[in-house]
Amino acid sequence: MTAREHNGTEGLRRRAQWPARMAILLGFWLLAAATALSLAQPLQAQAAERLAGVPGSVTLAQSGTAEGTDLPPPELPAAGAAPSGPEVARLKEAFQQMNVQNPVVARVNGQEIRWAEVVATADDLPAQYREQIESVFPALLDRLVDLRLLADAARAEGLDNDPAVAKRVAAFEDRVLSSSLLERHLTERVTTAALRERYDVLVAARRGDREIRTRHILLDSEAAAAAVIARLDQGEVFISLASELSAGPSAARGGDLGYFLPSRMAPAFADAAVALEPGEYTRVPVETEFGWHVILLVDRRADNTPSFLDMQDQLREEATKTAVDRLLLSLRHQAALEMFPEDAGAGRLEGAQ
Missing domain, CATH: 3.10.50.40 (Chitinase A; domain 3)
Incomplete structure:
Protein backbone atom coordinates (compact mmCIF):
# COMPACT_ATOMS: atom_id res chain seq x y z
CA MET A 1 0.00 0.00 0.00
CA THR A 2 1.35 3.41 -0.94
CA ALA A 3 1.62 6.29 1.54
CA ARG A 4 -1.14 8.04 -0.36
CA GLU A 5 -3.45 5.00 -0.14
CA HIS A 6 -2.57 4.56 3.51
CA ASN A 7 -3.43 8.16 4.32
CA GLY A 8 -6.77 7.90 2.52
CA THR A 9 -7.61 4.59 4.21
CA GLU A 10 -6.54 5.93 7.59
CA GLY A 11 -8.80 8.95 7.16
CA LEU A 12 -11.78 6.70 6.35
CA ARG A 13 -11.00 4.50 9.38
CA ARG A 14 -10.95 7.53 11.70
CA ARG A 15 -14.22 8.80 10.31
CA ALA A 16 -15.90 5.46 10.96
CA GLN A 17 -14.93 5.76 14.60
CA TRP A 18 -16.46 9.21 15.20
CA PRO A 19 -19.54 9.28 17.41
CA ALA A 20 -22.77 9.84 15.49
CA ARG A 21 -23.32 13.32 16.91
CA MET A 22 -19.82 14.42 15.95
CA ALA A 23 -20.15 13.06 12.45
CA ILE A 24 -23.46 14.85 11.91
CA LEU A 25 -22.14 18.09 13.38
CA LEU A 26 -19.01 18.10 11.29
CA GLY A 27 -21.04 17.18 8.24
CA PHE A 28 -23.03 20.37 8.65
CA TRP A 29 -19.80 22.27 9.30
CA LEU A 30 -18.30 20.98 6.06
CA LEU A 31 -21.30 22.15 4.08
CA ALA A 32 -21.07 25.61 5.63
CA ALA A 33 -17.32 25.79 5.20
CA ALA A 34 -17.50 24.63 1.60
CA THR A 35 -19.96 27.40 0.86
CA ALA A 36 -17.92 30.07 2.62
CA LEU A 37 -14.32 29.19 1.99
CA SER A 38 -14.21 27.58 -1.43
CA LEU A 39 -16.41 28.00 -4.46
CA ALA A 40 -19.71 27.32 -2.71
CA GLN A 41 -22.35 24.70 -3.59
CA PRO A 42 -21.60 24.44 -7.34
CA LEU A 43 -18.19 23.11 -6.33
CA GLN A 44 -19.70 20.10 -4.60
CA ALA A 45 -22.34 19.44 -7.23
CA GLN A 46 -20.07 19.62 -10.28
CA ALA A 47 -16.66 18.57 -8.98
CA ALA A 48 -17.17 16.05 -6.21
CA GLU A 49 -18.21 13.23 -8.52
CA ARG A 50 -15.03 13.77 -10.58
CA LEU A 51 -12.76 14.06 -7.58
CA ALA A 52 -11.30 10.60 -7.99
CA GLY A 53 -10.11 11.43 -11.48
CA VAL A 54 -8.24 14.60 -10.57
CA PRO A 55 -4.49 14.09 -10.24
CA GLY A 56 -3.34 14.96 -6.77
CA SER A 57 -1.67 13.81 -3.63
CA VAL A 58 -2.40 14.13 0.05
CA THR A 59 0.26 13.77 2.70
CA LEU A 60 -0.90 13.79 6.30
CA ALA A 61 1.86 14.67 8.75
CA GLN A 62 0.21 12.59 11.47
CA SER A 63 2.52 9.64 11.52
CA GLY A 64 6.04 10.71 12.31
CA THR A 65 7.60 14.07 13.06
CA ALA A 66 5.74 17.22 11.97
CA GLU A 67 7.35 19.52 9.45
CA GLY A 68 9.36 22.35 10.99
CA THR A 69 9.59 20.92 14.52
CA ASP A 70 11.01 17.94 16.37
CA LEU A 71 7.78 17.67 18.38
CA PRO A 72 5.49 14.84 17.18
CA PRO A 73 1.75 15.53 17.05
CA PRO A 74 -0.14 14.48 20.19
CA GLU A 75 -1.58 10.99 20.32
CA LEU A 76 -5.32 11.55 20.37
CA PRO A 77 -7.61 9.20 22.29
CA ALA A 78 -9.89 6.92 20.31
CA ALA A 79 -13.37 8.30 19.67
CA GLY A 80 -15.70 7.61 22.55
CA ALA A 81 -12.88 7.00 25.02
CA ALA A 82 -12.77 9.13 28.16
CA PRO A 83 -9.16 10.26 28.72
CA SER A 84 -7.88 10.06 32.26
CA GLY A 85 -6.77 13.14 34.21
CA PRO A 86 -3.04 12.73 33.45
CA GLU A 87 -3.78 11.99 29.79
CA VAL A 88 -5.90 15.13 29.46
CA ALA A 89 -3.11 17.19 31.00
CA ARG A 90 -0.56 15.63 28.64
CA LEU A 91 -2.75 16.33 25.60
CA LYS A 92 -3.32 19.94 26.59
CA GLU A 93 0.39 20.48 27.15
CA ALA A 94 1.20 18.94 23.76
CA PHE A 95 -1.43 21.11 22.08
CA GLN A 96 0.00 24.24 23.68
CA GLN A 97 3.42 23.38 22.28
CA MET A 98 1.92 22.71 18.85
CA ASN A 99 0.19 26.10 18.93
CA VAL A 100 3.59 27.71 19.40
CA GLN A 101 5.34 25.64 16.73
CA ASN A 102 2.45 25.75 14.18
CA PRO A 103 3.80 22.78 12.20
CA VAL A 104 2.65 21.51 8.83
CA VAL A 105 0.08 18.78 9.46
CA ALA A 106 -0.83 17.92 5.85
CA ARG A 107 -0.02 18.66 2.21
CA VAL A 108 -2.70 18.62 -0.47
CA ASN A 109 -1.30 18.67 -4.00
CA GLY A 110 1.79 20.37 -2.64
CA GLN A 111 -0.12 23.00 -0.66
CA GLU A 112 0.62 23.01 3.05
CA ILE A 113 -1.99 22.92 5.79
CA ARG A 114 -0.64 24.14 9.08
CA TRP A 115 -1.76 23.45 12.61
CA ALA A 116 -3.27 26.90 13.17
CA GLU A 117 -5.46 26.61 10.05
CA VAL A 118 -7.08 23.46 11.40
CA VAL A 119 -7.59 24.88 14.88
CA ALA A 120 -9.15 28.03 13.41
CA THR A 121 -11.91 25.98 11.79
CA ALA A 122 -13.11 25.01 15.27
CA ASP A 123 -14.38 28.57 15.76
CA ASP A 124 -17.55 27.60 13.90
CA LEU A 125 -18.28 24.68 16.24
CA PRO A 126 -20.41 24.82 19.41
CA ALA A 127 -18.56 25.64 22.61
CA GLN A 128 -18.56 22.08 23.93
CA TYR A 129 -16.56 20.93 20.91
CA ARG A 130 -14.18 23.89 20.92
CA GLU A 131 -13.35 22.96 24.50
CA GLN A 132 -12.48 19.42 23.31
CA ILE A 133 -10.25 20.53 20.44
CA GLU A 134 -7.76 17.79 21.30
CA SER A 135 -10.39 15.15 20.49
CA VAL A 136 -11.90 16.71 17.37
CA PHE A 137 -8.63 17.79 15.74
CA PRO A 138 -8.30 14.66 13.51
CA ALA A 139 -11.87 15.14 12.27
CA LEU A 140 -11.27 18.81 11.54
CA LEU A 141 -8.08 18.00 9.66
CA ASP A 142 -9.85 15.39 7.52
CA ARG A 143 -12.60 17.85 6.68
CA LEU A 144 -10.12 20.58 5.77
CA VAL A 145 -8.28 18.12 3.50
CA ASP A 146 -11.61 17.25 1.84
CA LEU A 147 -12.31 20.94 1.36
CA ARG A 148 -8.93 21.52 -0.31
CA LEU A 149 -9.45 18.51 -2.58
CA LEU A 150 -12.87 19.77 -3.64
CA ALA A 151 -11.50 23.25 -4.26
CA ASP A 152 -8.68 21.84 -6.42
CA ALA A 153 -11.22 19.75 -8.33
CA ALA A 154 -13.32 22.87 -8.90
CA ARG A 155 -10.34 24.74 -10.29
CA ALA A 156 -9.52 21.80 -12.54
CA GLU A 157 -13.09 22.04 -13.87
CA GLY A 158 -12.60 25.77 -14.50
CA LEU A 159 -15.19 26.83 -11.93
CA ASP A 160 -12.90 29.56 -10.63
CA ASN A 161 -13.46 31.30 -14.00
CA ASP A 162 -17.24 30.89 -13.90
CA PRO A 163 -18.84 34.40 -13.62
CA ALA A 164 -21.61 33.15 -11.32
CA VAL A 165 -19.08 31.57 -8.98
CA ALA A 166 -16.90 34.70 -9.12
CA LYS A 167 -19.86 36.77 -7.93
CA ARG A 168 -20.37 34.47 -4.95
CA VAL A 169 -16.67 34.58 -4.13
CA ALA A 170 -16.75 38.39 -4.28
CA ALA A 171 -19.79 38.46 -2.00
CA PHE A 172 -18.00 36.24 0.49
CA GLU A 173 -14.94 38.50 0.31
CA ASP A 174 -17.17 41.46 1.23
CA ARG A 175 -18.53 39.55 4.22
CA VAL A 176 -15.04 38.65 5.43
CA LEU A 177 -13.80 42.22 5.07
CA SER A 178 -16.84 43.71 6.82
CA SER A 179 -16.61 41.18 9.64
CA SER A 180 -12.91 41.92 10.06
CA LEU A 181 -13.57 45.67 10.22
CA LEU A 182 -16.33 45.20 12.80
CA GLU A 183 -14.12 42.90 14.85
CA ARG A 184 -11.29 45.46 14.90
CA HIS A 185 -13.69 48.34 15.60
CA LEU A 186 -15.42 46.53 18.46
CA THR A 187 -12.16 45.28 19.96
CA GLU A 188 -10.99 48.87 20.26
CA ARG A 189 -14.24 50.23 21.72
CA VAL A 190 -16.09 47.48 23.57
CA THR A 191 -13.47 46.86 26.24
CA THR A 192 -13.90 45.72 29.82
CA ALA A 193 -12.76 49.16 30.95
CA ALA A 194 -15.45 50.83 28.82
CA LEU A 195 -18.10 48.48 30.16
CA ARG A 196 -16.99 49.16 33.73
CA GLU A 197 -17.19 52.92 33.08
CA ARG A 198 -20.73 52.56 31.75
CA TYR A 199 -21.69 50.43 34.76
CA ASP A 200 -20.33 53.05 37.17
CA VAL A 201 -22.41 55.74 35.43
CA LEU A 202 -25.56 53.65 35.80
CA VAL A 203 -24.84 52.90 39.45
CA ALA A 204 -24.14 56.57 40.19
CA ALA A 205 -27.48 57.53 38.65
CA ARG A 206 -29.26 55.12 40.96
CA ARG A 207 -27.15 55.72 44.06
CA GLY A 208 -29.34 56.66 47.04
CA ASP A 209 -32.49 55.77 45.11
CA ASP A 303 -32.02 49.39 45.55
CA ASN A 304 -30.69 45.93 44.63
CA THR A 305 -28.50 47.00 41.71
CA PRO A 306 -26.95 43.93 40.01
CA SER A 307 -23.19 43.49 40.20
CA PHE A 308 -20.91 44.31 37.28
CA LEU A 309 -20.43 40.61 36.54
CA ASP A 310 -24.19 40.08 36.44
CA MET A 311 -24.66 42.99 34.04
CA GLN A 312 -21.53 42.52 31.93
CA ASP A 313 -23.20 40.55 29.12
CA GLN A 314 -26.06 43.03 28.88
CA LEU A 315 -23.66 45.98 28.90
CA ARG A 316 -21.52 44.34 26.20
CA GLU A 317 -24.56 43.71 24.01
CA GLU A 318 -25.72 47.32 24.36
CA ALA A 319 -22.22 48.71 23.76
CA THR A 320 -21.77 46.50 20.69
CA LYS A 321 -25.05 47.67 19.18
CA THR A 322 -24.19 51.30 19.88
CA ALA A 323 -20.70 50.97 18.36
CA VAL A 324 -21.99 49.24 15.22
CA ASP A 325 -24.79 51.79 14.76
CA ARG A 326 -22.37 54.69 15.10
CA LEU A 327 -19.89 53.15 12.67
CA LEU A 328 -22.56 52.50 10.05
CA LEU A 329 -24.00 55.99 10.47
CA SER A 330 -20.54 57.51 10.02
CA LEU A 331 -19.85 55.42 6.92
CA ARG A 332 -23.18 56.40 5.39
CA HIS A 333 -22.43 60.08 5.94
CA GLN A 334 -19.01 59.73 4.29
CA ALA A 335 -20.15 57.63 1.35
CA ALA A 336 -21.46 58.68 -2.04
CA LEU A 337 -24.62 56.68 -1.47
CA GLU A 338 -27.62 56.41 -3.78
CA MET A 339 -30.58 54.13 -3.02
CA PHE A 340 -33.68 53.61 -5.16
CA PRO A 341 -36.15 51.54 -3.11
CA GLU A 342 -39.14 53.03 -4.96
CA ASP A 343 -37.74 51.90 -8.31
CA ALA A 344 -37.07 48.43 -6.95
CA GLY A 345 -40.65 48.17 -5.73
CA ALA A 346 -42.01 49.41 -9.04
CA GLY A 347 -39.91 46.86 -10.87
CA ARG A 348 -41.31 44.03 -8.79
CA LEU A 349 -44.87 45.25 -9.40
CA GLU A 350 -44.32 45.53 -13.15
CA GLY A 351 -42.81 42.07 -13.24
CA ALA A 352 -45.82 40.67 -11.43
CA GLN A 353 -48.30 42.14 -13.93
Whole structure:
Protein backbone atom coordinates (compact mmCIF):
# COMPACT_ATOMS: atom_id res chain seq x y z
CA MET A 1 0.00 0.00 0.00
CA THR A 2 1.35 3.41 -0.94
CA ALA A 3 1.62 6.29 1.54
CA ARG A 4 -1.14 8.04 -0.36
CA GLU A 5 -3.45 5.00 -0.14
CA HIS A 6 -2.57 4.56 3.51
CA ASN A 7 -3.43 8.16 4.32
CA GLY A 8 -6.77 7.90 2.52
CA THR A 9 -7.61 4.59 4.21
CA GLU A 10 -6.54 5.93 7.59
CA GLY A 11 -8.80 8.95 7.16
CA LEU A 12 -11.78 6.70 6.35
CA ARG A 13 -11.00 4.50 9.38
CA ARG A 14 -10.95 7.53 11.70
CA ARG A 15 -14.22 8.80 10.31
CA ALA A 16 -15.90 5.46 10.96
CA GLN A 17 -14.93 5.76 14.60
CA TRP A 18 -16.46 9.21 15.20
CA PRO A 19 -19.54 9.28 17.41
CA ALA A 20 -22.77 9.84 15.49
CA ARG A 21 -23.32 13.32 16.91
CA MET A 22 -19.82 14.42 15.95
CA ALA A 23 -20.15 13.06 12.45
CA ILE A 24 -23.46 14.85 11.91
CA LEU A 25 -22.14 18.09 13.38
CA LEU A 26 -19.01 18.10 11.29
CA GLY A 27 -21.04 17.18 8.24
CA PHE A 28 -23.03 20.37 8.65
CA TRP A 29 -19.80 22.27 9.30
CA LEU A 30 -18.30 20.98 6.06
CA LEU A 31 -21.30 22.15 4.08
CA ALA A 32 -21.07 25.61 5.63
CA ALA A 33 -17.32 25.79 5.20
CA ALA A 34 -17.50 24.63 1.60
CA THR A 35 -19.96 27.40 0.86
CA ALA A 36 -17.92 30.07 2.62
CA LEU A 37 -14.32 29.19 1.99
CA SER A 38 -14.21 27.58 -1.43
CA LEU A 39 -16.41 28.00 -4.46
CA ALA A 40 -19.71 27.32 -2.71
CA GLN A 41 -22.35 24.70 -3.59
CA PRO A 42 -21.60 24.44 -7.34
CA LEU A 43 -18.19 23.11 -6.33
CA GLN A 44 -19.70 20.10 -4.60
CA ALA A 45 -22.34 19.44 -7.23
CA GLN A 46 -20.07 19.62 -10.28
CA ALA A 47 -16.66 18.57 -8.98
CA ALA A 48 -17.17 16.05 -6.21
CA GLU A 49 -18.21 13.23 -8.52
CA ARG A 50 -15.03 13.77 -10.58
CA LEU A 51 -12.76 14.06 -7.58
CA ALA A 52 -11.30 10.60 -7.99
CA GLY A 53 -10.11 11.43 -11.48
CA VAL A 54 -8.24 14.60 -10.57
CA PRO A 55 -4.49 14.09 -10.24
CA GLY A 56 -3.34 14.96 -6.77
CA SER A 57 -1.67 13.81 -3.63
CA VAL A 58 -2.40 14.13 0.05
CA THR A 59 0.26 13.77 2.70
CA LEU A 60 -0.90 13.79 6.30
CA ALA A 61 1.86 14.67 8.75
CA GLN A 62 0.21 12.59 11.47
CA SER A 63 2.52 9.64 11.52
CA GLY A 64 6.04 10.71 12.31
CA THR A 65 7.60 14.07 13.06
CA ALA A 66 5.74 17.22 11.97
CA GLU A 67 7.35 19.52 9.45
CA GLY A 68 9.36 22.35 10.99
CA THR A 69 9.59 20.92 14.52
CA ASP A 70 11.01 17.94 16.37
CA LEU A 71 7.78 17.67 18.38
CA PRO A 72 5.49 14.84 17.18
CA PRO A 73 1.75 15.53 17.05
CA PRO A 74 -0.14 14.48 20.19
CA GLU A 75 -1.58 10.99 20.32
CA LEU A 76 -5.32 11.55 20.37
CA PRO A 77 -7.61 9.20 22.29
CA ALA A 78 -9.89 6.92 20.31
CA ALA A 79 -13.37 8.30 19.67
CA GLY A 80 -15.70 7.61 22.55
CA ALA A 81 -12.88 7.00 25.02
CA ALA A 82 -12.77 9.13 28.16
CA PRO A 83 -9.16 10.26 28.72
CA SER A 84 -7.88 10.06 32.26
CA GLY A 85 -6.77 13.14 34.21
CA PRO A 86 -3.04 12.73 33.45
CA GLU A 87 -3.78 11.99 29.79
CA VAL A 88 -5.90 15.13 29.46
CA ALA A 89 -3.11 17.19 31.00
CA ARG A 90 -0.56 15.63 28.64
CA LEU A 91 -2.75 16.33 25.60
CA LYS A 92 -3.32 19.94 26.59
CA GLU A 93 0.39 20.48 27.15
CA ALA A 94 1.20 18.94 23.76
CA PHE A 95 -1.43 21.11 22.08
CA GLN A 96 0.00 24.24 23.68
CA GLN A 97 3.42 23.38 22.28
CA MET A 98 1.92 22.71 18.85
CA ASN A 99 0.19 26.10 18.93
CA VAL A 100 3.59 27.71 19.40
CA GLN A 101 5.34 25.64 16.73
CA ASN A 102 2.45 25.75 14.18
CA PRO A 103 3.80 22.78 12.20
CA VAL A 104 2.65 21.51 8.83
CA VAL A 105 0.08 18.78 9.46
CA ALA A 106 -0.83 17.92 5.85
CA ARG A 107 -0.02 18.66 2.21
CA VAL A 108 -2.70 18.62 -0.47
CA ASN A 109 -1.30 18.67 -4.00
CA GLY A 110 1.79 20.37 -2.64
CA GLN A 111 -0.12 23.00 -0.66
CA GLU A 112 0.62 23.01 3.05
CA ILE A 113 -1.99 22.92 5.79
CA ARG A 114 -0.64 24.14 9.08
CA TRP A 115 -1.76 23.45 12.61
CA ALA A 116 -3.27 26.90 13.17
CA GLU A 117 -5.46 26.61 10.05
CA VAL A 118 -7.08 23.46 11.40
CA VAL A 119 -7.59 24.88 14.88
CA ALA A 120 -9.15 28.03 13.41
CA THR A 121 -11.91 25.98 11.79
CA ALA A 122 -13.11 25.01 15.27
CA ASP A 123 -14.38 28.57 15.76
CA ASP A 124 -17.55 27.60 13.90
CA LEU A 125 -18.28 24.68 16.24
CA PRO A 126 -20.41 24.82 19.41
CA ALA A 127 -18.56 25.64 22.61
CA GLN A 128 -18.56 22.08 23.93
CA TYR A 129 -16.56 20.93 20.91
CA ARG A 130 -14.18 23.89 20.92
CA GLU A 131 -13.35 22.96 24.50
CA GLN A 132 -12.48 19.42 23.31
CA ILE A 133 -10.25 20.53 20.44
CA GLU A 134 -7.76 17.79 21.30
CA SER A 135 -10.39 15.15 20.49
CA VAL A 136 -11.90 16.71 17.37
CA PHE A 137 -8.63 17.79 15.74
CA PRO A 138 -8.30 14.66 13.51
CA ALA A 139 -11.87 15.14 12.27
CA LEU A 140 -11.27 18.81 11.54
CA LEU A 141 -8.08 18.00 9.66
CA ASP A 142 -9.85 15.39 7.52
CA ARG A 143 -12.60 17.85 6.68
CA LEU A 144 -10.12 20.58 5.77
CA VAL A 145 -8.28 18.12 3.50
CA ASP A 146 -11.61 17.25 1.84
CA LEU A 147 -12.31 20.94 1.36
CA ARG A 148 -8.93 21.52 -0.31
CA LEU A 149 -9.45 18.51 -2.58
CA LEU A 150 -12.87 19.77 -3.64
CA ALA A 151 -11.50 23.25 -4.26
CA ASP A 152 -8.68 21.84 -6.42
CA ALA A 153 -11.22 19.75 -8.33
CA ALA A 154 -13.32 22.87 -8.90
CA ARG A 155 -10.34 24.74 -10.29
CA ALA A 156 -9.52 21.80 -12.54
CA GLU A 157 -13.09 22.04 -13.87
CA GLY A 158 -12.60 25.77 -14.50
CA LEU A 159 -15.19 26.83 -11.93
CA ASP A 160 -12.90 29.56 -10.63
CA ASN A 161 -13.46 31.30 -14.00
CA ASP A 162 -17.24 30.89 -13.90
CA PRO A 163 -18.84 34.40 -13.62
CA ALA A 164 -21.61 33.15 -11.32
CA VAL A 165 -19.08 31.57 -8.98
CA ALA A 166 -16.90 34.70 -9.12
CA LYS A 167 -19.86 36.77 -7.93
CA ARG A 168 -20.37 34.47 -4.95
CA VAL A 169 -16.67 34.58 -4.13
CA ALA A 170 -16.75 38.39 -4.28
CA ALA A 171 -19.79 38.46 -2.00
CA PHE A 172 -18.00 36.24 0.49
CA GLU A 173 -14.94 38.50 0.31
CA ASP A 174 -17.17 41.46 1.23
CA ARG A 175 -18.53 39.55 4.22
CA VAL A 176 -15.04 38.65 5.43
CA LEU A 177 -13.80 42.22 5.07
CA SER A 178 -16.84 43.71 6.82
CA SER A 179 -16.61 41.18 9.64
CA SER A 180 -12.91 41.92 10.06
CA LEU A 181 -13.57 45.67 10.22
CA LEU A 182 -16.33 45.20 12.80
CA GLU A 183 -14.12 42.90 14.85
CA ARG A 184 -11.29 45.46 14.90
CA HIS A 185 -13.69 48.34 15.60
CA LEU A 186 -15.42 46.53 18.46
CA THR A 187 -12.16 45.28 19.96
CA GLU A 188 -10.99 48.87 20.26
CA ARG A 189 -14.24 50.23 21.72
CA VAL A 190 -16.09 47.48 23.57
CA THR A 191 -13.47 46.86 26.24
CA THR A 192 -13.90 45.72 29.82
CA ALA A 193 -12.76 49.16 30.95
CA ALA A 194 -15.45 50.83 28.82
CA LEU A 195 -18.10 48.48 30.16
CA ARG A 196 -16.99 49.16 33.73
CA GLU A 197 -17.19 52.92 33.08
CA ARG A 198 -20.73 52.56 31.75
CA TYR A 199 -21.69 50.43 34.76
CA ASP A 200 -20.33 53.05 37.17
CA VAL A 201 -22.41 55.74 35.43
CA LEU A 202 -25.56 53.65 35.80
CA VAL A 203 -24.84 52.90 39.45
CA ALA A 204 -24.14 56.57 40.19
CA ALA A 205 -27.48 57.53 38.65
CA ARG A 206 -29.26 55.12 40.96
CA ARG A 207 -27.15 55.72 44.06
CA GLY A 208 -29.34 56.66 47.04
CA ASP A 209 -32.49 55.77 45.11
CA ARG A 210 -34.59 53.34 47.11
CA GLU A 211 -37.17 51.02 45.67
CA ILE A 212 -40.73 51.42 46.90
CA ARG A 213 -43.71 49.10 46.87
CA THR A 214 -47.13 50.66 46.40
CA ARG A 215 -50.77 49.86 45.88
CA HIS A 216 -53.04 52.22 44.00
CA ILE A 217 -56.63 52.71 42.97
CA LEU A 218 -57.02 54.16 39.48
CA LEU A 219 -60.20 56.15 38.79
CA ASP A 220 -61.50 58.22 35.90
CA SER A 221 -62.26 61.43 37.80
CA GLU A 222 -61.01 63.53 40.67
CA ALA A 223 -64.39 63.31 42.38
CA ALA A 224 -64.35 59.51 42.29
CA ALA A 225 -60.83 59.49 43.76
CA ALA A 226 -61.89 61.91 46.51
CA ALA A 227 -64.83 59.63 47.35
CA VAL A 228 -62.45 56.67 47.75
CA ILE A 229 -60.21 58.69 50.08
CA ALA A 230 -63.28 59.51 52.18
CA ARG A 231 -64.12 55.81 52.47
CA LEU A 232 -60.54 55.03 53.51
CA ASP A 233 -60.81 57.74 56.15
CA GLN A 234 -63.86 55.89 57.45
CA GLY A 235 -61.73 52.75 57.95
CA GLU A 236 -62.46 50.71 54.85
CA VAL A 237 -59.68 48.38 53.64
CA PHE A 238 -57.50 49.67 50.79
CA ILE A 239 -57.09 46.25 49.14
CA SER A 240 -60.85 45.67 49.08
CA LEU A 241 -61.55 49.07 47.55
CA ALA A 242 -58.81 48.56 44.93
CA SER A 243 -60.24 45.19 43.93
CA GLU A 244 -63.74 46.69 43.72
CA LEU A 245 -63.16 50.08 42.13
CA SER A 246 -59.75 50.37 40.41
CA ALA A 247 -59.78 50.65 36.62
CA GLY A 248 -56.17 49.45 36.35
CA PRO A 249 -54.97 45.89 35.64
CA SER A 250 -53.55 45.70 39.18
CA ALA A 251 -57.11 45.60 40.58
CA ALA A 252 -56.94 41.79 40.54
CA ARG A 253 -53.94 42.05 42.91
CA GLY A 254 -55.58 44.54 45.25
CA GLY A 255 -53.83 47.39 43.43
CA ASP A 256 -50.34 45.99 44.12
CA LEU A 257 -47.65 47.41 41.79
CA GLY A 258 -44.74 45.58 43.40
CA TYR A 259 -41.30 47.12 43.97
CA PHE A 260 -39.96 49.72 41.57
CA LEU A 261 -37.63 52.70 41.40
CA PRO A 262 -39.55 55.99 41.64
CA SER A 263 -37.64 57.28 38.61
CA ARG A 264 -39.42 54.70 36.46
CA MET A 265 -42.90 56.00 37.26
CA ALA A 266 -44.81 59.10 36.18
CA PRO A 267 -43.28 62.06 38.08
CA ALA A 268 -46.52 63.07 39.83
CA PHE A 269 -47.14 59.49 40.97
CA ALA A 270 -43.52 59.03 42.12
CA ASP A 271 -43.41 62.33 44.02
CA ALA A 272 -46.62 61.55 45.88
CA ALA A 273 -45.53 57.99 46.74
CA VAL A 274 -42.06 59.02 47.96
CA ALA A 275 -43.61 61.60 50.29
CA LEU A 276 -45.54 58.89 52.15
CA GLU A 277 -44.46 56.68 55.03
CA PRO A 278 -45.19 52.94 54.87
CA GLY A 279 -48.86 52.39 55.66
CA GLU A 280 -49.94 55.90 54.62
CA TYR A 281 -52.12 56.75 51.62
CA THR A 282 -52.46 60.01 49.71
CA ARG A 283 -54.99 62.43 51.20
CA VAL A 284 -55.66 64.15 47.88
CA PRO A 285 -56.13 62.58 44.44
CA VAL A 286 -53.01 62.35 42.23
CA GLU A 287 -53.41 63.01 38.52
CA THR A 288 -51.28 61.39 35.79
CA GLU A 289 -51.82 60.75 32.09
CA PHE A 290 -53.57 57.50 33.06
CA GLY A 291 -56.21 59.05 35.29
CA TRP A 292 -56.64 59.82 38.99
CA HIS A 293 -54.85 57.77 41.64
CA VAL A 294 -55.17 57.05 45.33
CA ILE A 295 -51.78 55.67 46.42
CA LEU A 296 -50.78 53.53 49.41
CA LEU A 297 -47.08 53.14 50.28
CA VAL A 298 -46.49 49.55 51.41
CA ASP A 299 -42.72 49.34 51.86
CA ARG A 300 -39.40 50.97 51.07
CA ARG A 301 -36.10 49.09 50.50
CA ALA A 302 -32.56 49.67 49.29
CA ASP A 303 -32.02 49.39 45.55
CA ASN A 304 -30.69 45.93 44.63
CA THR A 305 -28.50 47.00 41.71
CA PRO A 306 -26.95 43.93 40.01
CA SER A 307 -23.19 43.49 40.20
CA PHE A 308 -20.91 44.31 37.28
CA LEU A 309 -20.43 40.61 36.54
CA ASP A 310 -24.19 40.08 36.44
CA MET A 311 -24.66 42.99 34.04
CA GLN A 312 -21.53 42.52 31.93
CA ASP A 313 -23.20 40.55 29.12
CA GLN A 314 -26.06 43.03 28.88
CA LEU A 315 -23.66 45.98 28.90
CA ARG A 316 -21.52 44.34 26.20
CA GLU A 317 -24.56 43.71 24.01
CA GLU A 318 -25.72 47.32 24.36
CA ALA A 319 -22.22 48.71 23.76
CA THR A 320 -21.77 46.50 20.69
CA LYS A 321 -25.05 47.67 19.18
CA THR A 322 -24.19 51.30 19.88
CA ALA A 323 -20.70 50.97 18.36
CA VAL A 324 -21.99 49.24 15.22
CA ASP A 325 -24.79 51.79 14.76
CA ARG A 326 -22.37 54.69 15.10
CA LEU A 327 -19.89 53.15 12.67
CA LEU A 328 -22.56 52.50 10.05
CA LEU A 329 -24.00 55.99 10.47
CA SER A 330 -20.54 57.51 10.02
CA LEU A 331 -19.85 55.42 6.92
CA ARG A 332 -23.18 56.40 5.39
CA HIS A 333 -22.43 60.08 5.94
CA GLN A 334 -19.01 59.73 4.29
CA ALA A 335 -20.15 57.63 1.35
CA ALA A 336 -21.46 58.68 -2.04
CA LEU A 337 -24.62 56.68 -1.47
CA GLU A 338 -27.62 56.41 -3.78
CA MET A 339 -30.58 54.13 -3.02
CA PHE A 340 -33.68 53.61 -5.16
CA PRO A 341 -36.15 51.54 -3.11
CA GLU A 342 -39.14 53.03 -4.96
CA ASP A 343 -37.74 51.90 -8.31
CA ALA A 344 -37.07 48.43 -6.95
CA GLY A 345 -40.65 48.17 -5.73
CA ALA A 346 -42.01 49.41 -9.04
CA GLY A 347 -39.91 46.86 -10.87
CA ARG A 348 -41.31 44.03 -8.79
CA LEU A 349 -44.87 45.25 -9.40
CA GLU A 350 -44.32 45.53 -13.15
CA GLY A 351 -42.81 42.07 -13.24
CA ALA A 352 -45.82 40.67 -11.43
CA GLN A 353 -48.30 42.14 -13.93
